[in-house]
Amino acid sequence: MKKQLTTISPIDGSLYVQRDLATDTQIAQALTHAHAVQKDWARQPIAHRIRILSTAIDRFVANKEIIAEGITRQMGRPIRYAGGEVDGFAARARHMLSIAEASLRPIQAPPQEGYTRYITREPAGVVFTIAPWNYPLLTAVNSIVPALAAGNAVILKHSDQTPLCAEWIHQAFVEADLPPGLFQYLHVDHDAVRRIIESNQVNVVCFTGSVAGGRAIEQAAAGRFIGVGLELGGNDPAYVREDANLGHAVETLVDGAFFNSGQSCCGIQRIYVAQRHYDAFVQRAVALTNQYVLGNPLDPATTLGPVVRASAADGVRAVIADALAKGAKNLIDQQVFGRADDGGPYLAPGLFVNVDHTMTLMNDECFGPVVGIMPVRDDEQAIALMNSSPYGLTASVFTTDEQAAIGIGQRLETGTFFMNRCDYLDPALAWTGVKHSGRGATLSQVGYEHLTRPKSFHLKRHVQP
Structure with a gap:
């Protein structure tokens, strides 16, 4: 059984990162911890959540040069462009925080005499984000920051090619005093990913990767009736x-x-x-x-x-x-x-x-x-x-x-x-695909819908004695 993760740099074929994979005990502890702290986080005012997350973004950007070089060494993007991914991470995160209150506020039903009716957006619980190596920050941020803003806990499994990205994001949250357990990362293999999804402790899966990977995610989630977002590529x-x-x-x-x-x-x-x-x-x-x-x-x-x-x-x-x-x-x-x-x-x-x-x-x-x-x-x-x-x-x-x-x-x-443009993602618009490109959506106001669940309140104000 594989016990270590190894990252080989495409620059020269050298070993760049080596990490022990999480044990079954560590995985169970991470899931239990996430559930334990998520309820209290969801009860915090959204302004409080946004304030902490904004601080985390600032902490992350402060390490831009180190992160950019690390991206280059892990997956080969030219250094002249790698810093742009840090900037993009921050821009997407800040946009999603800027629309969080409006996106999450209750939806009022049309007035009806004697009744109060509205729909709230409840956090789903624990969001499991599975991120790829090709845009290791830009793909991960699409779900991580809005999920936390909405009151969820997040567990990130990053690609074996770019594991340091998970560690850098985690460090920024630690420095911003995000309550421990709300954001965690796990270095795990494919079999562990399957078992995590099959457990009853994950409420939403956000996956970016291949069509084959998307099929495996759907199979693992089958019968659990949880949210599954799949961004599977294109031609x-x-x-x-x-x-x-x-x-x-x-x-x-x-x-x-x-x-x-x-x-x-x-x-x-x-x-x-x-x-x-x-x-x-x-x-x-x-x-x-x-x-x-x-x-x-x-x-x-x-x-x-x-x-x-x-x-x-x-x-x-x-x-x-x-x-x-x-x-x-x-x-x-x-x-x-x-x-x-x-x-x-x-x-x-x-x-x-x-x-x-x-x-x-x-x-x-x-x-x-x-x-x-x-x-x-x-x-x-x-x-x-x-x-x-x-x-x-x-x-x-x-x-x-x-x-x-x-x-x-x-x-x-x-x-x-x-x-008159291409190969671009606007965080104000829903990022979604059809056919083999997947289903679900991240970013924009629509993205918050996939990280929450609606709860309807139907209140009759006057009852005859």
Whole structure:
């Protein structure tokens, strides 16, 4: 039985973190402690809860440089970008705290003579957050801070690749004097995760990860009738219409495809371009892609780091091989990036043309720096191709016609629709998906609904003696 967690840095293959896994006794103690303190926390005024959580955010941001370097060493994001995740963590957390009171206040029913009627939002109890490595802070914060603000206790299981993120968050809460037991982390394996969910001590599960992982979570929760939120990734499309600002579309979509080495659930993997702009779009996209600097992510000049591990790179290579075997052409010369493919985690970006939907690249999630580009005749063909996917996390349209964009967005099977942007999460809007991208929602006022349960109060004021 596995007794330790080990984190291998993708930078050089060295051992970076090693931790003992929690024992069954430690897991039981954590769950019991969470239940014991949650009731009192829920009775605290929301202003008090917000004050403590705000202090924790300040404490967290104070360690930005240490955290940023740790993110880079754990999962390979270039250091020039890693600090942005700390800033994003704080921005999302502060937004969710700013709307907490309004989101959690009772819902008043229409007046009815002789009755008082309203709906409260009760905390669910203990929230179990399971966070991935690719955006280790931004995915975790989506549920952790609003869950605590709503009066829940939280237990975090972070990815084995980014365990320090759980420890940093915990330390910030300790420094902010959050009552012990309200936020805890557990380093555990998959079997322990299953047993935690199957126990009667978890009330909500918030999972971000693969479709296979989401199925395992649902199976573990089956029959427990608890809240399960699943954000499972995507194969996200973009459409560049004839009236698009071509320069803006190229710049935005190339970044959307290759940021974080393409390891983003809402990253762009499929681009459909109006036939009139296709050749120009491809030419500009190639030129911009060739400006990336592939290398050691601790070097401030690096703009494209390794993928998370060599085995993940092998999965991307398989997708590339499938596309090439079926007639696709990669317009990016790997030698431009100064290194041959040595079978490790460093991958040059790939920009593929002559693609179609028989290729894995165009119909399944590929967590790497690759994107396919297809010409389309019109809106109808673009919509059909964009919807031709088992995923539905985000979709983007580039156009100067807002009404046309809205019309297209209404027909797309997606959780978030963008016009003239992509690969972005706005905490004021619900983060959700359809089809294999999952279910449930985090962030925005809607996010609080998934971390609480409604309780109706129906009071008859006058009773005849």
